Amino acid sequence: MKTTLEIPDPIFRRAKSKAAERGIPLRQFVTEAVEDKLKATPPSEQKPWMKHIGKLKHLRKETARIGKVIEEAFEEVDQEMWTSQKHDGEKGD
Numbered sequence: 001m002k003t004t005l006e007i008p009d010p011i012f013r014r015a016k017s018k019a020a021e022r023g024i025p026l027r028q029f030v031t032e033a034v035e036d037k038l039k040a041t042p043p044s045e046q047k048p049w050m051k052h053i054g055k056l057k058h059l060r061k062e063t064a065r066i067g068k069v070i071e072e073a074f075e076e077v078d079q080e081m082w083t084s085q086k087h088d089g090e091k092g093d
Helices: 009-022 026-040 048-052 057-075 079-091
Strands: none
């Protein structure tokens, strides 16, 4: 397949030089370089977070329980704290 690539000049010169040293066309050098890069990067390392998906599934019920406890705690009003803050605000007026 033919395609057009934009390669920065310094990289192009280095690739062309290396291809010449090996006695192969630049096209072959670039193809091999891309193949090597694709082989060197396993799919799991392309998205390292993917290997952790689902590992905390066993904590879903506990997380929901903790969320409910927190929600219930915030629904309660501490009468003493509420009245002291209200009076503190009136003194400053």
